[in-house]
Amino acid sequence: MKKYETPLLNELEKGPWPSFVKELKKAAKTSEMANDEVGQLEKSFRDKRGYWKHGGIVGVLGYGGGVIGRYSSLPNEFPGVAHFHTVRINQPSGMFYKTDSLRTILDLWDEYGSGLTNMHGSTGDMVLLGCRTEALEPLFAEVTSRGWDLGGSGSALRTPACCVGKARCEWANIDAMDICNDLTQTYQDYVHRPAWPYKFKFKIAGCAVDCVASIARADCSIIGTWKGNIAVDQDVVKDYAKAGMNINAEIVGMCPTGCMSYDGKTLTIDDENCSRCMHCISKMTKALRPTGERGASILIGSKAPIVVGSLLSWVIVPFMKMEPPYTELKELAEKIWEWWDDNAKPRERIGEVIELKGMRSFLEAIGVPPQPQQVLAPRKDPFFFWKDEDLNGKK
Amino acid sequence: MKKYETPLLNELEKGPWPSFVKELKKAAKTSEMANDEVGQLEKSFRDKRGYWKHGGIVGVLGYGGGVIGRYSSLPNEFPGVAHFHTVRINQPSGMFYKTDSLRTILDLWDEYGSGLTNMHGSTGDMVLLGCRTEALEPLFAEVTSRGWDLGGSGSALRTPACCVGKARCEWANIDAMDICNDLTQTYQDYVHRPAWPYKFKFKIAGCAVDCVASIARADCSIIGTWKGNIAVDQDVVKDYAKAGMNINAEIVGMCPTGCMSYDGKTLTIDDENCSRCMHCISKMTKALRPTGERGASILIGSKAPIVVGSLLSWVIVPFMKMEPPYTELKELAEKIWEWWDDNAKPRERIGEVIELKGMRSFLEAIGVPPQPQQVLAPRKDPFFFWKDEDLNGKK
Amino acid sequence: MAWLTEQEAKAKRKTDIGPPHYSKMLPPVISKNYGKWKYHEVFTPGTMVHVAESGDKVYTVRVASPRILATESIRAMLDIADKYCDGYIRWTTRNNVEFMTTREENVPLIKKAAEDAGYPAGGIGSGLSNMVHTQGWVHCHSAAADASGLVKAIMDEVYPYFTEKKLPAKTRLALACCVNMCGAVHCSDLAVVAIHRKVPEINHDLVKNMCEIPTTIGACPTRAISPDPAKKSVKINPDKCMYCGNCFTVCPPIDIHRPEEDGVAIVVGGKVGSLRKGPMFSKLAIPYIKNNPPRWPEVVSAVKNILETYANDARKHERIGEWIDRIGWESFFKKTGIEFTYQHIDDFTFARDTFRTSAAFKW
Amino acid sequence: MAWLTEQEAKAKRKTDIGPPHYSKMLPPVISKNYGKWKYHEVFTPGTMVHVAESGDKVYTVRVASPRILATESIRAMLDIADKYCDGYIRWTTRNNVEFMTTREENVPLIKKAAEDAGYPAGGIGSGLSNMVHTQGWVHCHSAAADASGLVKAIMDEVYPYFTEKKLPAKTRLALACCVNMCGAVHCSDLAVVAIHRKVPEINHDLVKNMCEIPTTIGACPTRAISPDPAKKSVKINPDKCMYCGNCFTVCPPIDIHRPEEDGVAIVVGGKVGSLRKGPMFSKLAIPYIKNNPPRWPEVVSAVKNILETYANDARKHERIGEWIDRIGWESFFKKTGIEFTYQHIDDFTFARDTFRTSAAFKW
Ligand code: SRM
Ligand code: SRM
Ligand code: SRM
Ligand code: SRM
């Protein structure tokens, strides 16, 4: 194996934070691929530029995605990374692993790839980093035969992801992990065979705290919520006060709706004016609990900035019940995809298309009525359109 | 004179608010024109539509504006309004009038026009409502020979307007009336001879209370402000408290920057964090006074919604000294007009052009450096441009 | 008086002299204390005093005006000014009339005289001032509703808030008779804006004779108009038309008027002062109410409903927009009982920023 | 182990089975108390407990990870999980590793074992968690800077905020190595985004041979690319190019890399939770800092400066964006000493909403 001098990378083995360079070098001990990755990376650090080429289409038979093709632009100098594709393995919802189950993947990856991973990719997949084209088919066979499958890439449904939810969080209003798993399984075809104008992402959070950042990076964000009051345990409120919490400054004064008050003894919530933002609950988890009906708000459209600027997801359905098999959600999703497919040009995300075609045409197509919860504020300029059906019979 | 039945308009003679119908009818007693205005208006009320046609170009010799041409679309039925142009007389800054001076105008108007007026038009002019084309020249001669002149219309500098300012307001940081008058006089040519891509409006307010709505409806809003602390007269604060003012709720709690505090005795202002919004001062005028240097913030671009949506003015120059002859302001205005003229398509207001061409190109042209006060927040998406001069030598 | 002859006019006329200098128009107490005012005090919605550093005082009586004023009426006002105000008078930026005097005892006399002439005092402080408005059917070709008529009907109903009753804060009503919005209603606490709602009808035969086709096409801000060579006229793309009426301005045979479809929208929550929350745009509350002259009862009661909901629910000093900001638009619709429609959802250029991007809202 | 033959692979392969069901991966205490948690308590930045309605408790030790993990390292973690956690482990949505146990006494042992393996505990509560990031020079063709290298350099410096020191609130750092922003850094408290700053250079001879002209033209989101028939290549309009590198993706001879011009911008103030102020976008704080590998000292100190200014000035529970919202951006620039440049002023689609439309601001 070629031995690279890595004076620059060595600098990044120092310091208290875990070092990715150490990781690369660990793998490089046994993998030529990882070793050349180290070599090429040192050169990148020296030259201040990457040396990769985009991959074109590489993948496994019958699937259109799950693999990102990547080639070194210096294959002669670094033959180990001449091919250096990544393989996206769909993570189990919630990213819990039984150790033996995960070991299976690790063993396979040492055999077929570089021994390097990302745990996890930004979308949520387990990312196996660095694989040659000819390894893809056998690796795929090994992985699937052991009960694992690839995640999404390309113009497809991307691997859904969720927060830890009911598994270990007291605030989950919906079963985020189950919804995530159910959607993943139901739409396997859409994950593996890109057939859409562009990518589509689901992320599911158990509550408005949004520990999976669904509102910022999912074409469809599913966020748990409730219809009901916040139950207050006044004794525990007293404990918090005793423990030094400044309840007026930290809780009441930071409530965005101003619907709380505290007289030094009793904490009162005007539930009708609460927006369920989760601030007070998250800071006084022992004293405050949502009560009543549970469900989710469905939001649409967030994405990264290219082309028209980054988007946060928009509220479409303020409240939807969430019971397996999640029929209402799936029917909605399917209507969304249909409208999107009919209206998008290639590489237009759903949010961009809604913006172009107007929220009304989207809502009408998916059968959702207008509701003030969908907007932060109504429109300002008086250039609104009237359909004939609005004019006839209305007012 | 034709006698019109006006059952619908009669309804609007009832009720406590002063009746415009009574005004129309007062004028109609002696003016055929006003009489036919009444007749046509009754018909409009019956038919629920107006009966006017846009005027094309009518005006006085050597001026391109000051008169709005208007014709009835039913000239045979209502010959008195066959021509019914309006004449915009430039108001004296601040809209104070010596009675004899104003009587001169009234007398002339009874002679040459319908006897109807708007005191004042939305831009600020005295609007003489309803005049025949052949009356324009002699009326103009009479009016100008008595020391009055026409205001603006068309793609011109529009009649500048201001708040009452130093004349009767304790908060005026700048001499709004004088600035208004000075600009009007300096730029008479621009007022009377439309030579620009579109209209351009100045409005001048003595402070951020903005009693002339300059920030909403002026291409250039000039708003008085100060650099210094707010002086607090603690004795008077006590008087307000005694008189029943809830200082914490009404003043401290509504301060947008949270820079005030009140312990039941002393009102404290952390001046460095005050944004000079005028709330506290306006509600406790006897106790609080700005101190220090005075000047104006210059804002650009507000307008009504057509075509791209309504705009509020944008801060360009956070602080400018305002001493006669206002050279710095005028130099700035002239640079603004030059850039606008060079860059606008017809019927593009300055705000629209800045939006199209980018704030940077505008600021560079007028020689104003970038400052955080110009923005509410910096940009979000990372698609910013670099000129060669930015790249060379910078960082 | 007789009309000047052409000759005489030519001889007399001056140009570019501008308006008279304001200094000639100022009451002596104003000239003397110019820039040296110390504070003011509001007595009633119609009366206040300003006190100068010098100790001088000027009392102001503010009275309502319908803005359309006959010369006769203005003369009546000038007479009052001559009698009590040393021959000076003033108009405000919202078209009210101000009588100023240094003699406190004149205040009730001025009030009485103005009220007798039909112009009641009011509009100062935390209540309603005059309703800013525009031309309407009285003068403008573009109007989708009358202006003065609607204002009269509304102000009759909310009159007590002008003369005596208080609101949480100053409340600015305005009206514009078409989407050109000369009233600058886009930043008012509550404004009525008249709208057309249908694509204009084209009389092709007349277009051929009366209109310049390129000008007509060029007049359309949304490029909805294109040539119709067969008819030697133009056609309008209904998906692009926003019913602005600009085409009608340049080509009257393209008629924008539709008596049964025209009407008004109500927008709320705007303001212009930088106090507290800063300037805000008005936002759509009610997308359409039909024209129902002479008194537009549906509009009047809609305005009243919003005003009273605000009056009952807002905190002191809170403008309508600030109140709605605090309670949320969803609560605004709930509390006022106003229906939320597709028209409320923005589909214009900046729609994006109006969509709700948060999981926190009220039911 | 040996590679499967083609034959074997065909026989073994399955499709569309999806990931294993999560229920097979859950520790027994989690399965038992699923959906029945009552509250949690944070002990240290590395440790917390969740208490179920049943009274059961699960202790969590969270440890840092560089995200790039060699199989060997993961095995070491699995060994710890086998030893102390009944053979279960978890990754968080920010790439930290969680060890869970029902036995409180295991907590310090897990911590020690993980730290010995090189993965320190931390990231829980009001402080820094792991820095979300993307591929960088390690794998992506599009990267304008490395990802892992910058993250390592930054995290080394701010390390105490991960392991022990508190911040006013949770503070989320992120990094994206190009404007595609796979790290979704657009809503982070503080994020580094790598940028190109010059129009790519075209090697026309190679374009001719290697690239499909229509695809290349189509790849440009701003339509900056047009054909250059003379050269059988393409040309780029420099006024339209936003240096995104999409052209390079489909046509490598259009080289976006400029070692001396590429670098990073820093954006601040984003968040995703709906708590208090709701989700916010990150906004530009520093438009450019040059690439200075291996440790990017200028970037590191810029990050530290912002973090410490925030730590000293913000109120408890205030995220960076909430803090800036309260003090105003003009104060942010003043307090951090960061220069305000033309690049800070938006000139993109929604520029309008970023301009200041108020006369109230701070000096
Ligand atoms: C691997 C990963 C980054 C990582 O290090 O974690 C990644 C890597 C790439 N992303 Fe991404 N994206 C990854 C998550 C994201 C996310 C975050 C998320 O999904 O939560 C985003 C932002 C959210 C969004 O979808 O908008 C994201 C927004 C993009 C974009 C911009 C899309 C847009 O509409 O704005 C592109 C550009 C594109 O699609 O051509 C992109 C394109 C790419 C490509 C495929 C670039 C390319 O053309 O080859 C990158 C391949 C890198 C490589 O060398 O392997 N990637 N990408 C993430 C996927 C791993 C996984 O499956 O778990
Ligand atoms: C484990 C994890 C979920 C998962 O499925 O993996 C998680 C777990 C918890 N989060 Fe979270 N959050 C996790 C990612 C997030 C994210 C997403 C992200 O960072 O990309 C956010 C949104 C951040 C944002 O708004 O930008 C997030 C914002 C919060 C907040 C809100 C903080 C705030 O006041 O703004 C809380 C509540 C709190 O801290 O009081 C919270 C609270 C919690 C609690 C206390 C919930 C509970 O009762 O169990 C959990 C442990 C506390 C902790 O980590 O301090 N979690 N949390 C994620 C851990 C990531 C990590 O390794 O650091
Ligand atoms: C008379 C007046 C309304 C009134 O009743 O007070 C008025 C009347 C007209 N305005 Fe206006 N505007 C009047 C103040 C305004 C204002 C308010 C202001 O100046 O403070 C605005 C909003 C601010 C602004 O400038 O944007 C205003 C925005 C418009 C617009 C939209 C311009 C835009 O860029 O959006 C138009 C359309 C146009 O220019 O073609 C317009 C066009 C018109 C025309 C000339 C329509 C036309 O094409 O004939 C109206 C003539 C009406 C008539 O029949 O006499 N008027 N116009 C106001 C002028 C009186 C005066 O000189 O004092
Ligand atoms: C006379 C006039 C100026 C003029 O040049 O004509 C004027 C005069 C005063 N205004 Fe004003 N304002 C006048 C139009 C305005 C406008 C412009 C408009 O309405 O188009 C505004 C902006 C409204 C907005 O923000 O939308 C305006 C917002 C204020 C405010 C801010 C109210 C608030 O808290 O938001 C104050 C302060 C206050 O009331 O505490 C104020 C205060 C004052 C004071 C007290 C100033 C002073 O110390 O003399 C004056 C008398 C009080 C009053 O009327 O209640 N004035 N005032 C205008 C009277 C119009 C009328 O007839 O009603």
Ligand code: SF4
């Ligand atoms: S999003 Fe809510 S339910 Fe999910 S882990 Fe975070 S706090 Fe818990």
Ligand code: SF4
């Ligand atoms: S959840 Fe949010 S809005 Fe509701 S009471 Fe708590 S802090 Fe206030």
Ligand code: SF4
């Ligand atoms: S804008 Fe300011 S200075 Fe002018 S009248 Fe109003 S309060 Fe007085």
Ligand code: SF4
């Ligand atoms: S002027 Fe405004 S910001 Fe300044 S102290 Fe008064 S209320 Fe606060």
Ligand code: SF4
């Ligand atoms: S708002 Fe429209 S209809 Fe009314 S005066 Fe202005 S242009 Fe004419």
Ligand code: SF4
């Ligand atoms: S009404 Fe306005 S938008 Fe419609 S066609 Fe005429 S000019 Fe164009």
Ligand code: SF4
């Ligand atoms: S952010 Fe850009 S450079 Fe980094 S992984 Fe994503 S596409 Fe590649």
Ligand code: SF4
């Ligand atoms: S870098 Fe992006 S914007 Fe510039 S030419 Fe290439 S594809 Fe177009």
